[in-house]
Amino acid sequence: MTTQTALITGASRGLGLALARELARRGWTLLIDARGAEALAAARSELAGETRVIALAGDVTDAAHRDGLAAAARELGGLDAVINNASTLGVSPLPALLDYPIAALEAVFRANVIAPLALLQAVRDQLKPGARIINVTSDAGVEAYPGWGGYGASKAALEQLSNVLAAERPDLRVYWVDPGDMRTQMHQEAYPGEDISDRPPPEESAPGLVALLSGALPSGRYQARALPSRPAPDEASGVRETRVALTVADFDRALAFYRDGLGLPTVTDWSSGETGRSVVLAAGRATIELLDEADAAYTDDVEAGERVAGPVRLALEVENVARASERLRAHGAEAPRGPVHTSWGTLTQRLRAPDGMQLSLYQPDPDAKGEEA
Ligand SMILES: NC(=O)c1ccc[n+]([C@@H]2O[C@H](COP(=O)([O-])OP(=O)(O)OC[C@H]3O[C@@H](n4cnc5c(N)ncnc54)[C@H](OP(=O)(O)O)[C@@H]3O)[C@@H](O)[C@H]2O)c1
Numbered sequence: 001m002t003t004q005t006a007l008i009t010g011a012s013r014g015l016g017l018a019l020a021r022e023l024a025r026r027g028w029t030l031l032i033d034a035r036g037a038e039a040l041a042a043a044r045s046e047l048a049g050e051t052r053v054i055a056l057a058g059d060v061t062d063a064a065h066r067d068g069l070a071a072a073a074r075e076l077g078g079l080d081a082v083i084n085n086a087s088t089l090g091v092s093p094l095p096a097l098l099d100y101p102i103a104a105l106e107a108v109f110r111a112n113v114i115a116p117l118a119l120l121q122a123v124r125d126q127l128k129p130g131a132r133i134i135n136v137t138s139d140a141g142v143e144a145y146p147g148w149g150g151y152g153a154s155k156a157a158l159e160q161l162s163n164v165l166a167a168e169r170p171d172l173r174v175y176w177v178d179p180g181d182m183r184t185q186m187h188q189e190a191y192p193g194e195d196i197s198d199r200p201p202p203e204e205s206a207p208g209l210v211a212l213l214s215g216a217l218p219s220g221r222y223q224a225r226a227l228p229s230r231p232a233p234d235e236a237s238g239v240r241e242t243r244v245a246l247t248v249a250d251f252d253r254a255l256a257f258y259r260d261g262l263g264l265p266t267v268t269d270w271s272s273g274e275t276g277r278s279v280v281l282a283a284g285r286a287t288i289e290l291l292d293e294a295d296a297a298y299t300d301d302v303e304a305g306e307r308v309a310g311p312v313r314l315a316l317e318v319e320n321v322a323r324a325s326e327r328l329r330a331h332g333a334e335a336p337r338g339p340v341h342t343s344w345g346t347l348t349q350r351l352r353a354p355d356g357m358q359l360s361l362y363q364p365d366p367d368a369k370g371e372e373a
Helices: 014-025 037-047 063-075 102-126 149-168 185-190 206-214 251-261 293-304 321-330 366-372
Strands: 005-008 029-034 053-057 079-084 127-136 173-178 220-223 266-270 278-281 314-317 346-352 358-364
Touching: 005 014, 005 063, 014 029, 014 037, 014 206, 029 037, 029 063, 037 053, 053 063, 063 102, 079 102, 079 206, 102 127, 102 149, 127 149, 127 206, 149 173, 149 220, 173 206, 206 220, 251 278, 251 321, 293 346, 293 358, 321 346, 321 358, 358 366
Parallel strands: 005 029, 005 079, 029 053, 079 127, 127 173, 173 220, 314 358
Antiparallel strands: 266 278, 346 358
């Protein structure tokens, strides 16, 4: 598996740190920054327990700092993702537009609009093919909240900049994302002296960003908390996902077979890796069936007419066995015999995939249902 690398700006606290923690747990290599060196060093040493991290203290509005980030990105072998998260609220308490000090407004635009684009320009040669860019924006960029004009206008500019970049670079995935209200230092600055404890923590928005970084959603505007995140772990076992990892001799053929033949959506794509290639495909609910040798032999006998499966066989419930097996045969599957009505109430088609894997495609037996009715 190839390690993925992300540059996250403003990762010493708030949303940036919550995202860095999520990615570290998944083994991403991280390049992070923030101006405050002490908080950044604390974040780095926490994250370094999980993954490789380079932390560079500096201000994203500073060209020399951005060049330093680009050099570090080169050292890491390139970037799979850039998350422009660092941002400034501007003057607090939030002034009305006609009272907004212009020098302060310019500083807001430098941090929230110019710096994210300048950073992308600085690292453009370090972006790996198909790299993802997340520009963190805000609902203040699209709604008219009194007092939020300076910050909101800068986020609106960042949104349109992202929109045009997505059109100019269809080879990248460009996301502009509203994380929703979060209980962070920036939010507290917007509401000085007020109790913001009812706002959700940034940990509730970070999984949406992970979904964008690991899924296959098209470029566009997203709301982080509306994105499907990873399922909660099963309460009893703590297991979140069961993944069957198949080592295949012909990767492209297997990809065509499982992804295109079965129509399985890609969850994570590591297929351009330098150390090897892999993809993760969504394949419905995962379960583990344990069966003894006698039951395995009986199942093989019913479905295939002889004992053929090794220690692992994939059993996939599909909508329509005939259609699914036709598609898989077009991708090189071989069928020992036609579909069978099993004694356990399924219509099952056994197939042998080009990689040798035994597949049972099954659906509830339509004839058995007819008899019941
Ligand atoms: N909190 C909300 O309710 C909310 C709502 C909508 C959108 N957002 C957006 O969500 C993102 C994250 O915000 P947050 O609430 O997590 O903010 P936060 O808790 O204040 O964290 C901001 C992070 O960015 C860093 N940073 C700020 N200015 C920087 C600069 N010029 N150069 C480098 N690093 C800088 C900060 O560290 P230093 O200060 O040490 O540099 C810190 O690590 C921002 O883009 C924000 O606009 C937040």
